[in-house]
Amino acid sequence: xxxxxxxxxxxxxxxxxxxxxxxxxxxxxxxxxxxxxxxxxxxxxxxxxxxxxxxxxxxxxxxxxxxxxxxxxxxxxxxxxxxxxxxxxxxxxxx
Amino acid sequence: xxxxxxxxxxxxxxxxxxxxxxxxxxxxxxxxxxxxxxxxxxxxxxxxxxxxxxxxxxxxxxxxxxxxxxxxxxxxxxxxxxxxxxxxxxxxxxxxxxxxxxxxxxxxxxxxxxxxxxxxxxxxxxxxxxxxxxxxxxxxxxxxxxxxxxxxxxxxxxxxxxxxxxxxxxxxxxxxxxxxxxxxxxxxxxxxxxxxxxxxxxxxxxxxxxxxxxxxxxxxxxxxxxxxxxxxxxxxxxxxxxxxxxxxxxxxxxxxxxxxxxxxxxxxxxxxxxxxxxxxxxxxxxxxxxxxxxxxxxxxxxxxxxxxxxxxxxxxxxxxxxxxxxxxxxxxxxxxxxxxxxxxxxxxxxxxxxxxxxxxxxxxxxxxxxxxxxxxxxxxxxxxxxxxxxxxxxxxxxxxxxxxxxxxxxxxxxxxxxxxxxxxxxxxxxxxxxxxxxxxxxxxxxxxxxxxxxxxxxxxxxxxxxxxxxxxxxxxxxxxxxxx
Numbered sequence: 001x002x003x004x005x006x007x008x009x010x011x012x013x014x015x016x017x018x019x020x021x022x023x024x025x026x027x028x029x030x031x032x033x034x035x036x037x038x039x040x041x042x043x044x045x046x047x048x049x050x051x052x053x054x055x056x057x058x059x060x061x062x063x064x065x066x067x068x069x070x071x072x073x074x075x076x077x078x079x080x081x082x083x084x085x086x087x088x089x090x091x092x093x094x095x
Numbered sequence: 096x097x098x099x100x101x102x103x104x105x106x107x108x109x110x111x112x113x114x115x116x117x118x119x120x121x122x123x124x125x126x127x128x129x130x131x132x133x134x135x136x137x138x139x140x141x142x143x144x145x146x147x148x149x150x151x152x153x154x155x156x157x158x159x160x161x162x163x164x165x166x167x168x169x170x171x172x173x174x175x176x177x178x179x180x181x182x183x184x185x186x187x188x189x190x191x192x193x194x195x196x197x198x199x200x201x202x203x204x205x206x207x208x209x210x211x212x213x214x215x216x217x218x219x220x221x222x223x224x225x226x227x228x229x230x231x232x233x234x235x236x237x238x239x240x241x242x243x244x245x246x247x248x249x250x251x252x253x254x255x256x257x258x259x260x261x262x263x264x265x266x267x268x269x270x271x272x273x274x275x276x277x278x279x280x281x282x283x284x285x286x287x288x289x290x291x292x293x294x295x296x297x298x299x300x301x302x303x304x305x306x307x308x309x310x311x312x313x314x315x316x317x318x319x320x321x322x323x324x325x326x327x328x329x330x331x332x333x334x335x336x337x338x339x340x341x342x343x344x345x346x347x348x349x350x351x352x353x354x355x356x357x358x359x360x361x362x363x364x365x366x367x368x369x370x371x372x373x374x375x376x377x378x379x380x381x382x383x384x385x386x387x388x389x390x391x392x393x394x395x396x397x398x399x400x401x402x403x404x405x406x407x408x409x410x411x412x413x414x415x416x417x418x419x420x421x422x423x424x425x426x427x428x429x430x431x432x433x434x435x436x437x438x439x440x441x442x443x444x445x446x447x448x449x450x451x452x453x454x455x456x457x458x459x460x461x462x463x464x465x466x467x468x469x470x471x472x473x474x475x476x477x478x479x480x481x482x483x484x485x486x487x488x489x490x491x492x493x494x495x496x497x498x499x500x501x502x503x504x505x506x507x508x509x510x511x512x513x514x515x516x517x518x519x520x521x522x523x524x525x526x527x528x529x530x531x532x533x534x535x536x537x538x539x540x541x542x543x544x545x546x547x548x549x550x551x552x553x554x555x556x557x558x559x560x561x562x563x564x565x566x567x568x569x570x571x572x573x574x575x576x577x578x579x
Contacts, residue, residue, distance in 0.1 A: 007454060015408060015453040016415070017446060018434030027450055033508050034451055038397045041467050044474075051469030052476060054299060054329070055285045055524020056548065061328050075192045081422035088417050091428050 003032045096121050097255035098571065101164055101312040104258055108163045111155070115148035115163030119207055122165050126209065126256050129574060134231050135241075135251040137170045138178050139210040147207040154205065161319055162205030167260040169248050170211035171218055172198050172303070173292040181294045182214040182226040182244075185420045185440030195292025196324045197261060197303050204319045209257055213247030216442045217411065218265055218296040220244050221513040222504065223272070225444045230501055233276060234572040235538055239498040242272030248306050249276035255575035259307035259316055263293060265300045266399055267493075267517025270529040273306055274493035274541020277531045279558065279568060280306040281313045284548045285524035286331035288317075289324030297406035298329070300399075300521040309568055310530065310558035314338035317551060333549065341552045342559040347381030349557065350486045356392035357491030357516050369533030369540040370492045376564050377490075377557075387486060389478040394471045395519035396511055401455050401468035402522070407445075408452030414440060447507065476523040483547040488557055492516055493529040493541035516543060526551050530558045531567035539567075 005021075008028050012019040019027070073086060082089035096104065096118050107113055123141050130136050144165065151163035173179050173191035180186045194202070201208070215225040223231040223246025231246045233239040234254040241250040245262030249272035252260050262269040264282035273280025281304045288303045295301060305316035318339070323332040351374065358367060378384055416422040416436030423439055426432035441449065455464035482489060495515060504510045520527045525548055532542035542561070546554045562568050 003454070008450060011450045011454040011457065014457060015412075015449050016430070016433040016437055017441070017449060018431075018438035019446075023438075027447060030447060030507050031451055031454070033506075034400060034447075034511075035454075037508055037511070038401055038455075038464065038468075040397045041394060041401070041471055042463070044391075044394055044471060046467060046470035046474070049470040049473055051466055052473035053469060055472075055476065055522070056331065058286075058331075063325065063328070072192065076418075079189055079192065079419045081416060081419075090417055091426050091432055093429055 003028060003035055097125055098575065099258065100308045101258040102309070102315060105160055105164050105315070115151040115207060116145060118163070119144050119148040119165050119209070122209060122257060129254060130256065132232065132237070133234060133250055133254055134229055135213055135247040135254065135256065136167070136210045137180055137182070137213050137228050137247070140177055140208065143177065144207050144209045151205045151207060158205045161315065163207060165207045165209050165257055166201070167209050167212050167248060167251050167257045168198060169214050169245050169260065169262050171214060171263055171294045172261060173294070174198055174211065177211065179211065179294065180227070181218070182216040182228060183440065183442065183445070184227045185414050187227065187421065189419055191292070193292060196289035196326065197320045198292065200320050212251055212260055215244035215246070216445050217294065217407070218244040218263055218268055219407070219444050219448055221267070221271060221510055222499070223247065224501065225442060227442060232501070233498050233538070234574045235277060236498070238500055239538055240275065240501055242275035242498060244268040245306060246272045249273055249278055249280065252276070252278045252306055252308065253572060253575065255571065259305060259312055261303060262306045263301055263303045264521065265296050265403060266521050267514040269304050269306060270493045270517050270527055270541065270543055271514065273529040275498035275539065277539030277567070277570060278306055278308055279310050279313055279528065279530050280304065281317060281528045281551070281554070282520065282526060283317060283321065283551055284526045286329055287321050287526070287549065287551065289322070289327040289330045291324050291327040295410040297403040298410060299406060300403060309562055310528065310555045311339065311342055313528070314342060314555045336552055338552050338555055341556045344556050345381065346377065346557065346560050349377070349382035349488070351377055351382050351384045352387035352482050352486035352489045353384060354389045354392065354489055354491055355386050356389050361495050361512070361515065362492060363496045363535065365535040366492050366496060366540050369535065370542055373532040373542045373561065374490055376561060380560060380564060387482050387489065389482060389519070391471065391474045391478050392519055395475055395522060396515060398468040398471040398475065398522060399518045400451070400511060401464045402472065404448040404452030405456050405465050406452070408449045408456065411445070411449055444507070472522045475519050479523045479525055480547070487553065489545040491543055493543040497535045497538035497540055520545060524548060526554055528554045528558050530561055531570070533567060
């Protein structure tokens with residue numbers, strides 16, 4: 001499945017990575033070769049094989065639905081780029 | 096003191112031959128002298144280290160077996176009050192508000208962290224050339240890479256700056272740098288060690304483990320960090336054995352399988368010679384050796400380079416410039432904030448893998464790539480389970496070549512192929528250890544030993560017995576021979 005310039009720009013947009021045309025072109029060749037390598041998987045017959053998501057094949061444990069954490073907002077916000085009155089600041093979203 | 100193993104240092108501390116402060120000061124002086132060139136540390140924390148050393152000295156007599164022992168942490172473990180960068184510009188300003196469980200456990204054991212070691216950005220790399228903080232040099236040869244992504248940890252141990260360090264292994268990132276630097280590195284079974292507070296790369300593959308000079312040291316450290324953690328739902332609720340108990344068990348009757356696929360095309364003949372010589376040592380210790388096939392090995396790298404980038408693209412979505420990490424200047428709107436913060440904060444390899452992962456997970460491609468790779472993952476795991484019906488352990492090289500030169504591999508695919516013998520182990524979730532087993536052109540070679548899920552005690556025993564019969568693990572680079 002050959003990769004095109006538009007595919008790289010589409011993936012970059014979906015991933016919210018700000019790439020310009022030149023940068024996308026820079027990645028196109030590498031990603032094309034990686035996908036070519038990955039395409040070896042298609043030569044293997046996996047009909048009827050169940051996908052394996054967890055190497056120990058265990059199901060996800062659920063914890064009890066209880067509040068266990070204390071409020072640490074101030075501590076967590078200390079490493080934020082911009083906060084004010086306990087809120088994270090971002091550019092205006094609603095005019 | 097820097098030439099002693101962690102086990103010897105612990106014994107010296109317990110016997111009162113020296114204090115933790117003396118030991119810590121001595122190693123901090125070595126870091127000061129040698130690390131400017133080696134670049135194995137991103138952050139050195141002398142004040143915290145000396146305070147922890149004094150606390151350990153004060154508790155002497157009541158403290159545990161690792162009390163006062165210095166070590167270092169890969170800069171992927173969150174540490175309260177100390178920068179945790181994951182080797183990335185994105186987190187250059189990040190000071191975690193909490194400790195990873197591994198860090199908590201090591202502190203509880205009384206160990207003294209000297210700082211945070213250099214690494215490939217977000218653990219993506221096989222050479223430690225992808226760090227925002229520059230490449231690490233291999234202590235055996237300054238023109239060679241130390242391996243990645245735990246290359247800083249491996250180099251610091253090999254150079255005698257610390258007796259041990261913590262690493263993480265997603266596709267070989269403990270075992271390959273351990274092999275390149277001539278130290279011992281253990282990747283435990285997936286779920287054996289909590290991942291809470293470890294910056295995530297690929298969540299179904301990442302696992303933390305110890306890197307030290309000997310298997311005995313790794314056994315002591317694994318005992319300190321292993322165990323169930325309610326804060327990590329993928330950690331396994333299973334008791335932690337005393338990993339030092341079985342170290343001395345004899346190896347007579349041990350059944351070793353040699354995967355034919357690990358001795359094929361692409362393997363440096365001198366590396367093969369060293370590994371086969373190491374296996375002959377096992378035969379002299381009473382083990383039997385036979386070939387075995389892991390028929391899906393060839394598909395491990397393609398499967399990994401679908402699964403790991405897919406998980407990474409999801410995990411790295413949290414770096415959005417809003418709550419922590421790098422934020423671009425004067426964003427025009429929210430989308431601009433996200434896009435520019437991420438483009439500026441992430442390095443090239445990280446961007447490449449995010450793009451790859453996002454593409455393979457996107458509409459129209461999911462079944463052909465992600466689902467297919469997860470099916471292949473099951474076949475790879477089954478190969479190992481079948482082999483372990485017949486054999487106690489499998490052995491082969493940790494890497495097809497010794498450490499390569501800095502800057503030698505410019506093409507990502509050729510770099511990815513470096514992990515051909517380590518990656519399948521992460522897909523299957525089994526444990527693996529690399530032990531020093533010789534040299535090629537003055538650069539170390541690692542023997543990789545694999546076991547079935549939760550067979551760490553057996554692996555450590557098998558590695559320890561080799562180290563009782565050989566002296567490869569005692570060899571030191573010239574840098575580590577210097578008294579300061």
